[in-house]
Amino acid sequence: SWTTTSIVDEQVAAIREQVGSKRAICGLSGGVDSAVAAALVQKAIGTQLTCVYVDHGLMRKGETEQVEKDFVAATGVQLKVVDAADRFLDALAGVSDPEQKRKIIGREFIRVFEQAQAELVAEAGAAGEDVAFLVQGTLYPDVVESGGGSGTANIKSHHNVGGLPEDLEFELVEPLRKLFKDEVRMVGQELGLPDEIVQRQPFPGPGLGIRIVGAVDRERLDLLREADAIAREELTAAGLDRDIWQCPVVLLADVRSVGVQGDGRTYGHPVVLRPVSSEDAMTADWSRLPYDVLSRISTRITNEVRDVNRVVLDITSKPPGTIEWE
Ligand code: XMP
Numbered sequence: 330s331w332t333t334t335s336i337v338d339e340q341v342a343a344i345r346e347q348v349g350s351k352r353a354i355c356g357l358s359g360g361v362d363s364a365v366a367a368a369l370v371q372k373a374i375g376t377q378l379t380c381v382y383v384d385h386g387l388m389r390k391g392e393t394e395q396v397e398k399d400f401v402a403a404t405g406v407q408l409k410v411v412d413a414a415d416r417f418l419d420a421l422a423g424v425s426d427p428e429q430k431r432k433i434i435g436r437e438f439i440r441v442f443e444q445a446q447a448e449l450v451a452e453a454g455a456a457g458e459d460v461a462f463l464v465q466g467t468l469y470p471d472v473v474e475s476g477g478g479s480g481t482a483n484i485k486s487h488h489n490v491g492g493l494p495e496d497l498e499f500e501l502v503e504p505l506r507k508l509f510k511d512e513v514r515m516v517g518q519e520l521g522l523p524d525e526i527v528q529r530q531p532f533p534g535p536g537l538g539i540r541i542v543g544a545v546d547r548e549r550l551d552l553l554r555e556a557d558a559i560a561r562e563e564l565t566a567a568g569l570d571r572d573i574w575q576c577p578v579v580l581l582a583d584v585r586s587v588g589v590q591g592d593g594r595t596y597g598h599p600v601v602l603r604p605v606s607s608e609d610a611m612t613a614d615w616s617r618l619p620y621d622v623l624s625r626i627s628t629r630i631t632n633e634v635r636d637v638n639r640v641v642l643d644i645t646s647k648p649p650g651t652i653e654w655e
Contacts, residue, residue: 333519336512337369340504344373348462352453353502355464356442357382357408358534359396362466362505364526365517369504370464371406372520378464379407381445383438386414387536387550390558395525403522409449413441421538421545425583427655430545434535463499467506468513470609530575531610539655543582553580555634556600560626564604567622574607576616579654580637588638590631597638600630605652613647 348370355367357380370378384393393410401408420433450460505513517527533539537557541549557578564576579601588595602623607613627640643650 333512333515336508336516337372337519340369341373344370344502344504347500347502348374348377350377351459351461352377352379353462353464354378354446354449354460355380357396357400359388359392359529360466360532361510361517361527361529362468362513364396364400364466364522365513365520366464366466366503366505367400367406368404368517368520368522370502371404376407379409379449381409381411381442381449383411383413383441383445385417385434385438385441385536385538386547387417387434387538387545389532389537389561390554392532399523399525403526404520409445411441411445413437416441417538418545418547423544425542425544427539430538430655431535434538438534461500462502464502464504466513467501467503469505469507469509472506528570530570530573532575533653539653540577540579541582542579542584542654549580549582552598552634552636553578553600556580556630556637559629559633560602563622563626563629564618567619569618569622572606573604573616573618574610574613575652576602576604577653578602579643586639588631590638595638597636599639599641600634600637601641601643601654602626603643603652603654605647607647607652610652613652615642615644615646 353370353374355363355370355378357363357367359382367378367380382393382396397408397410400406417434417437420437421430424430424433453460505516508516514527537550537553538545540557541553543549560576560578564570564573581599581601584599585596586599588597604616604618605613606616623642630637630640
């Protein structure tokens with residue numbers, strides 16, 4: 330639309346003026362906001378931007394590939410992918426407590442990002458260039474929720490850290506600061522990002538790590554990844570992606586129940602479907618999905634995912650339940 334075009338033009342001009350001939354880096358999470366912010370900055374300054382994507386091994390099926398292929402294809406951005414799965418999974422080994430998991434994942438993420446940042450700065454510095462800018466996909470609601478400018482100061486102290494020279498100061502580039510989510514999606518569309526990125530449902534930073542109730546390991550992640558992929562496939566096929574806010578699939582890794590398949594007894598794990606509708610994730614209601622869709626998801630998961638022999642539906646609103654289980 331005309332307004333979206335003018336937002337893009339305005340921001341491109343503003344970013345060019347702010348960054349000048351220096352370099353910028355941007356952490357990509359796979360989510361809509363960082364993708365659209367990166368695409369805008371890429372349009373403005375091209376190869377002066379480098380994106381960093383940390384694969385923590387807790388992503389869903391196809392997600393890392395989507396960033397690597399679709400995003401790069403749509404934008405031509407320079408992308409540095411850091412494979413950090415070993416590091417995250419080692420740090421998470423044996424940990425079941427949700428808060429502890431979150432803290433570990435957050436800590437490792439920052440360490441890896443810092444390391445990648447330092448490498449990029451060193452590379453650019455060797456070429457006589459100055460990396461001065463950090464791109465963030467901060468939206469208007471983020472700014473408001475964190476009380477004006479204070480939230481961005483937090484984000485800055487998170488990413489602008491030790492390991493880097495004392496005198497190195499990143500200035501933030503936040504082209505989405507005045508926009509709401511739906512406007513961000515329109516800008517993404519205008520920039521030619523594929524629907525798979527622009528229309529993505531929210532997915533938590535800690536990824537599948539907080540969707541396994543119990544300790545996280547590779548085998549459990551593989552089970553959950555398969556079950557989640559089936560649920561997503563069927564919801565998409567049924568045309569329900571825009572009706573639901575998101576549908577976490579949760580593996581109850583420490584629970585087993587008896588089942589029967591063919592002539593044999595099984596003793597496997599349940600997965601929980603958690604489809605919700607929401608405006609802003611502050612409150613949510615469980616989605617009344619059509620029974621035939623639920624039935625297809627259940628049949629396919631129990632047939633196709635080894636060790637999962639039961640599918641249950643979470644019919645709790647938020648409050649009292651949160652959207653995620655951890
Ligand atoms: P809850 O579970 O608190 O989730 O009802 C609300 C929304 O936030 C997402 N979520 C997160 N997103 N990092 C994120 O980027 C996180 O640590 C995190 N925890 C929850 C959740 O998926 C839902 O959309």
